[in-house]
Amino acid sequence: EYDAGGYMPANIGDILKNQYKVCRKLGWGHFSTVWLCRNLLDDGPTYVALKICKSAHMFAAVAQDEIRLLRETRSIDPNHPGYKYIVQMVDTFRLISVNGIHTAISMEIMGPSLLHLLIQSDFRGYSNRRCQKNNNSGLTYLHDACRIIHTDIKPENILIKVDQNYIRSMIGKTDRFTELGQEMPRSYDRDADIKYTDEDILSKFEELRGQSYPHDKFLIELTTFRERHSEPRLTSPMWVSPNIEIKIADLGNACWEHHHFSSEIQTRQYRALEVILGAGYSFPADIWSTGCMAFELATGEMLFSPKGDRNPTANMDHLCLIWETLGGIPPYITETGTNVRHYFHNGRLKNIPESTLRVWKIEDVLVDKYKWKRVDAIPFAGFLESLIEPDPALRFSASMALQNEWLTSTD
Ligand code: ATP
Ligand code: MG
């Protein structure tokens, strides 16, 4: 995709806009490549993440929306307590390459994502109270002050804060993921002679994330991989307590409360009930995703991972999973939305015999499957259930979540 209309070719050492020296590649996505750059106008030295978008008109237009949203989050209220939990834009400009004109956005530099941290926990999960606090603070700012809906809250889009020393140490290394934390990559024995390291997994991850629902495929791949090893699960959650601060990144899919860009939003596994039903959405959709993410960070497994990616099968499977987790969906919820007639009849899931559904509430899942102590499971399940409340009007707001007993208590 390094051709006309596509990514901008960039090389380590290039100097862009007479100001930014390219140090290494940080990542890439559907729209862009992202580079660690040193700001030559600053002796610090200081570094930025430079997102260089594909040049085709469609990508340029999306980049303009992202810039508008980022400008707003940068300027609305820097004194808001949630302000510092949103990754901020520094500067924006245009670059010309053989492939066309590229929009470039320089942003404050961040470290790996919470997905990387999950991988590093070997999918056992970790204590995520702190992440939850930061994430919900960030959302109070986006929602209450900026009136912006993120629409893509998930571990991959939450980035860890790192300091300038860490960034300097990253330069020249091939894989920033393995540098986080004390533990060196574990090796995995597969068939005696094939060894997988975290680096292999990360490159697999990089390879898969460019495809549709990369997160999903990637996790399935890894889950199968782990199951094949039948690695014994820990009998209690591994409370790695990462002493980290995070920020919400990737406003590339965000929209305004009163100006949506799409009716289908969010990555499948984190998609809110009202979005699946076509019942309209607003800020509560982000809270639903936050609940799904909190469960995943704590247990290492996704709360809802519907099978198949073709509608209506995936939606039906998703709704069954939600039904089983909530112990049902209130009949009035099944009556509004452009899609409800495909999935519900008289308040029940269409063509799904009740006997095939197995209600399994979060508290019991935590105790039965993840071997949590009930005394730990109760408050956490209570917190999650307020975030995945089926009625968006009754769901916690980000500021209500911040007051929650589980969130405010200590480990
Ligand atoms: P997509 O929409 O497909 O997720 P995108 O082209 O909009 O991708 P981003 O998600 O914004 O691009 O960024 C791609 C990757 O670059 C991120 O997943 C992350 O690994 C890295 N990255 C983005 N912003 C930063 C930052 N500020 N600091 C460090 N790394 C970053
Ligand atoms: Mg992204």
Ligand code: MG
């Ligand atoms: Mg994006």
